[in-house]
Amino acid sequence: MTAFTTGSALAAIAMAAVSAAALAQPATRPPAEKCYGVAKAGKNDCKAGPGTSCAGSSTRDYQGNAWKLVKAGTCLSIKTPVGHGTLEPQP
DSSP: OHHHHHHHHHHHHHHHHHHHHHHHSOOOOOOEEEEETOOOTTOOOSOOSTTOOSTTOOOSTTOTTOEEEEETTOGGGOEETTEEOBSSOOO
């Protein structure tokens, strides 16, 4: 019975070590790019030009100097009512 208890304890320790190692690894994120002119008002990711501070600070839909992170390679294909997304800020 002692061997079973010791074996169970060792198995539990091994499982805990594996779980801890899995949690320690950072999650991989797919490549992304800043896409200007695609965010709705208040839905941008970080700084959106003069007079704004960070995320959620754009004041109008599709503001040319407000960006959102999008999957890399998709920005220029994103259509909005005022045009396509751009990789550079617009006035």
